[in-house]
Amino acid sequence: MQLSASSAGTLLLTALALAAVCVAACFDRATTTASYQHHQDDTGRISTPEVRSTVDNEELQLNTRWSADVISGATPVAAAPDAYSRASEFEQTRHEAQVGANWQQSAEQQWAGGVTASHEPDYDALALSTAVSRDILDRHATVIVGADAGFDHVGRVDDPLFSRSLWTVGVAVEFSHIINPQLVAHLGWDFETRSGFQSNPYRWVPVYDGSHRPALMLHEQHPHRRVRNAMEPMVVWAPHHELFVHMGYRFYADDWGVRGHTGQLRLFHADDSDRYRTGVRLRGYTQNDARFYRERYDDVQTLRTGDPRLSRMYSLTAGGRLELRPELFDRHRPRLSLNYDATLYRYANYPVRSSMLAHSWGLNLTMEWK
Amino acid sequence: MPKLFxxxxxxxxxxxxxxxxxxxxxxLSHDCMQVPVDADQARTEAKTEATREGAAGGIQRTGGGCGCN
Known part of the structure; x- marks a missing residue:
């Protein structure tokens, strides 16, 4: 007996619906969130619709997520006299899907794992992650050890033969300790190694011969390998039963010579009735330039870049967040949140621009079913 | 750095x-004492930072590919 395509589709949909009902019946609670984020700066715009859902019971939580980045901006045109200012408009969509699970093995120990895959016309990525969390010292401290691995395939829309790969392996350790009934100290350390193609396949680097016009345009060429380390101490303090303060510092270092320092302060106010929450954040970031970064290349270098992320720069971010939890329904309490961030970037030795202002805002709606 | 940690x-x-x-x-058990308070918001912020700054990744790692180099 042969099935027609429509019959097979109907069967598949029925099986999926049955599976969803069976899965939902096994769990005590489900949440679904729909969100929309928008980011805009001098280089372009990114709009990101996203849907997330979670089902959980006392032992197990399953979560799924899908998002799309709709990117519109400008990319340099090959062989243009000034590749930075001559650019072509483009629009591209990147899809990302994630499935994950958390398992509460015992009162003290929890496991987590997940798979994330993304696709866009010139870039595919797959990442696996796992972590174990354990409460120690009579539940006064928590240690989390995590590991992840990723494989990326880099292509180029104007060249079907262009194909490069990138492997990423990372390990993270986090340690939290309760200092007193209002204060918790956190410390995180992260190590990551990347091997493979790490340049931008569309970016060209001008090489000058002493005049103001470039004599040569060469493809960007970054090192094949990058080893990254980051350490982040942080304290979380509740000076009042409605006020919470998160204060942290992050130090980053890699073998390309980049050193980054980030300071961040977040304040949250949670109303006693839990009908609304507000939050503000201030963030300052500074980094030096990579060892092979030059403001201007006057001769041909093996390693060359035009990436502003490898230049000497700093940024300042200020933002806010409002979350409303109206009591509209007894069992399905919705949560609506709005967030806005403004970031000022200043570049010390990036020839294309000396500063840039970016705006990010978002809207989230979460529904809960018990 | 591991020794310092x-x-x-x-x-x-x-x-x-x-x-x-x-x-x-x-x-201590309040949501606002968790790090991060909102994991989804933290992921979004990390992604934005990764596309504009060189010290991204690590603890704030996001999925590969951003299309916004």
Whole structure:
């Protein structure tokens, strides 16, 4: 007996619906969130619709997520006299899907794992992650050890033969300790190694011969390998039963010579009735330039870049967040949140621009079913 | 850096010998004491930072590919 395509589709949909009902019946609670984020700066715009859902019971939580980045901006045109200012408009969509699970093995120990895959016309990525969390010292401290691995395939829309790969392996350790009934100290350390193609396949680097016009345009060429380390101490303090303060510092270092320092302060106010929450954040970031970064290349270098992320720069971010939890329904309490961030970037030795202002805002709606 | 991590963790441990009883943990159990308070928002922020700054990744790692180099 042969099935027609429509019959097979109907069967598949029925099986999926049955599976969803069976899965939902096994769990005590489900949440679904729909969100929309928008980011805009001098280089372009990114709009990101996203849907997330979670089902959980006392032992197990399953979560799924899908998002799309709709990117519109400008990319340099090959062989243009000034590749930075001559650019072509483009629009591209990147899809990302994630499935994950958390398992509460015992009162003290929890496991987590997940798979994330993304696709866009010139870039595919797959990442696996796992972590174990354990409460120690009579539940006064928590240690989390995590590991992840990723494989990326880099292509180029104007060249079907262009194909490069990138492997990423990372390990993270986090340690939290309760200092007193209002204060918790956190410390995180992260190590990551990347091997493979790490340049931008569309970016060209001008090489000058002493005049103001470039004599040569060469493809960007970054090192094949990058080893990254980051350490982040942080304290979380509740000076009042409605006020919470998160204060942290992050130090980053890699073998390309980049050193980054980030300071961040977040304040949250949670109303006693839990009908609304507000939050503000201030963030300052500074980094030096990579060892092979030059403001201007006057001769041909093996390693060359035009990436502003490898230049000497700093940024300042200020933002806010409002979350409303109206009591509209007894069992399905919705949560609506709005967030806005403004970031000022200043570049010390990036020839294309000396500063840039970016705006990010978002809207989230979460529904809960018990 | 791993040695520094162990050293700081040891200092935090040594400086915090106070026992906090379960009935004293009301504030500690509040959502706003979690790090991060909102994991999804933190992921979004990390992604934006990764596309504009060189010290991204690590603890704030996001999925590969951003299309916004």
């Amino acid at each position: 162990v050293l700081i963790a040891a200092v935090v441990l040594a400086a915090s010998c106070t026992s906090v009883e379960p009935w004293e943990r009301e504030r």
